[in-house]
Amino acid sequence: MNVFAWIETAAGAAESSSWEALGAAKSIADALGVDTAAIIFGENSAAIAADAGKFGAASALICDDEAMQPYRLETYAALLSKLVDAHMPAAVVSVATGRGRELLASAAADSESGLIAEVIDLRVENGSIIGTRPAYAGKVLMEMSSHTPTTFVTVRGRAFPPPPFEAAAEPSIESVPPSIIDAALELQIDDLSAEIGAINLADAAIVVSGGRGMANNPITAPADLSGEEANIWRAKQGFAKTLQPLADVLGAAIGASRAAVDAGFIPYEHQVGQTGKVVTPDLYIACGISGAIQHQAGMRGSKVIVAINKDAEAPIFKLARYGIVGDLYQVVPALTEALRARLS
Amino acid sequence: MHVVTFTRSTPDTATRVWVNDNGEVTWGDVATVVNPWDEYSLEEAIVQAKHGKGESTVIAIGPELHNDALKHSMAMGIQNALRLDEADADTNDSLLWSALAAGAIRKLDDVDLVIFGKESVDVATDQHTYQLARRLGWTMLSYVSQIIEADYAAGAIKVERVLERGKQIVSARLPAVISVMKGINEPRYPNFLGIRKAAKAQIPVWSAADLGIDLPPAATAARRYFNPPAREISTEMIAGDNVEAKAAKLVDRLLEEKVL
Incomplete structure (x- = not known):
């Protein structure tokens, strides 16, 4: 058993906020006495996995296959669910970005797992994961617990500090094949115009x-x-x-x-x-x-x-x-x- | 052609919401409104049903409180309304919610498009939208800012999506689940005829048994609600002889705060 952190990537580089998810995943893993595994799909996954090791991931599951490029919900959710099935992680953590929200919710539905979204604080009590999150548009806060073998968690951006980046033992990297090869049948990306350089x-x-x-x-x-x-x-x-x-x-x-x-x-x-x-x-x-x-x-x-x-x-x-x-x-x-x- | 949209009754954006001494969330006796993000999905459902020469249905999941949102939706021009309720089930749990929603979509049997608002402000999440798409095995298109083409006869849709850094144009097969953003349309106000029609409408309530489904157990539980800690702020009003002096003083303070 371990804890997964999904590292979101764009054009072969990790989204820097993803290291916050790794930090949150590590806090759960430490409380449970287990290791953290980085989940990295797409171009340049191996290099990003090496960085994940320096941020504290003990291992990485990567899929650097053209089927995972660019991001598509169907291909990513299918593979994430397959990895959850195979490894039964205690938790799967990502930042609550647009992609993180849809990917984790979809994979949580696949395995009938609890999802605690947009958390600003996390703790483990008697082995179950408890997240503090806003409700009623942040006018009140709530504590939500999850009671399934795997708990999915999305963390609000900037709520958890990224772990220190330090020289560490190389993470063990396992390369996995994609789960769906041709998702383009259902969905086709016709055009992508990015505001390059715009600050999110x-x-x-x-x-x-x-x-x-x-x-x-x-x-x-x-x-x-x-x-x-x-x-x-x-x-x-x-x-x-x-x-x-x-x-x-x-x-x-x-x-x-x-x-x-x-x-x-x-x-x-x-x-x-x-x-x-x-x-x-x-x-x-x-x-x-x-x-x-x-x-x-x-x-x-x-x-x-x-x-x-x-x-x-x-x-x-x-x-x-x-x-x-x-x-x-x-x-x-x-x-x-x-x-x-x-x-x- | 059949388009379905989901809504909820929630406090208005300007309404104060707090946790009372019994630990319950309250907004006093202020009336609820349709979930603010759903103004856009309701409008889009009306527009798409007309465009596809089909019908529109609005569904709410949960207790009778949500009838108000359903009636408002009908007053805007949605043709049919339904409420799904299971007395003992925590319908705030997204797995349970999406199981009921998927049961209703399957029972209706002729749905081409499900439209959501971006999220529900009360539960403060959008996870149920993705989980419905997943349970149905339909394509999910989130953050839609424009429906460029929808050909219901051919079963095809082309939309513009707003991403965190830029925009994307996507083509997909129907049926699909989409979530729409503010700005996709100008939501209409209910007119007199619509309000009268909605007031008279009897809203059917379906249970899990009516849908012929077994509900999964709730995966999550709300343990407690509480008020955010009060911000301990003493406001310092920056004074100075002129605007340059004030600006310089503010920069000093911000450097001391180490936020630059």
Whole structure:
């Protein structure tokens, strides 16, 4: 018996957040007195397995076969279920990314195993795995236990530290064949356009977000735009010309409130909140965001929150460690300059 | 052609939810709404049923509380509603939930497409969506931002999916299970006729026995609910003679916090 950690890969490299899953898997394995095995599918698996060893995996099960390239739920779930059947791990852990969520849920259904999703804390009590996880969009927390021989666990990104990377004995690597050869019969990927270089909101250590206040950009909109169109134009300029430079200096991802998304200032992918993404960065800078309860649900787990808002009564200041009352279009450029001077 | 969507009654996004002294989750006497993510799946089910010249059915799993969400769905324009309930079963367990859901889809027998919202805010997960697809052996397409083509006669669908870093266009065979994102459509509001029709509707309730299935035991259990620890925050309002002084002071503080 051991504990599996699924190492998500893209273009032959491990997603760095996957090492957090390995860390969480190790904490379960240590409590049970067993070893951790890294599960790695796709191109370059052997090299990634060597890294997994340095992060503390005792072994790795790899499948570097073209059938596993690119990721497809059907091929990956079939092989993961086959490995679970063969090895009966006590737990299978991944980060709760889009792929981690669907892969582990599917394999858990195959073996009728319990799945505890999006956990922020894990422990083992009398041999059963207990996860602490949000419910009701994070407004409350719950403890969930699982009672099956194998428990599947997805961990929230940035909730578990990656284990130290150190020289270790080479992990024992076993290469396994794919389980389904031709999944393309049912599903065909026609086009994949990646935002190369874009920082993933959920992984970001720093997030800079804009809200409704982004519309108060003092620049003049083109004359042919009227009313609301002019507001949207000014807000979009604000995200591109005022917030983005701050994000660039900090290496931050850009977030937004629902109000800003619904008003058409920025695409939905950037929304932070109950009907957007949940983020837990080290630093969250809220610019022109009032801090509605639905936004708080998505960012209250941030380590340090900075609020910049004209309205001294805005609820966001109650959550913030540091607040500046002022016009974001004056404060943000000044902050960007101050950071540029200090960080360079 | 038949499209099925699932929904639940949940507190609204702006509603305060807390754990009371008895350890129970409560939101006072505030009315529930349809799970906020399901606004988009309900709208898409109505659109696709019309496009495919077929029918639409909404299903909720769990106690009578969920009838409100079903009635709202019918008021929007979903044609049929069903509730699946097993008195002693913990339908918050996703394996149990998906066993009931798969039983209903098989009993309906003519379903081409199942549409989910991205996740359910109360149980705060989407695992049941994937597990339904798995139990049915159908293709799962998550995070769909656009249905580019759906040819129900030919049994083919082409969608755009939003991934963590970019977008993907995928073609698949029907039947399939999809989950849709905010932005795929503009959910309609119920109109007067719809509300009247929904108010009069009798919603059938099916048990596991009605579906002819044996439920698996629940694999998981909620041990306890609790309120998140209060954030011990003392807010420091950054003061200064001018905006440059305030910015410099904030940078000092952030360097002290070691978050840069």
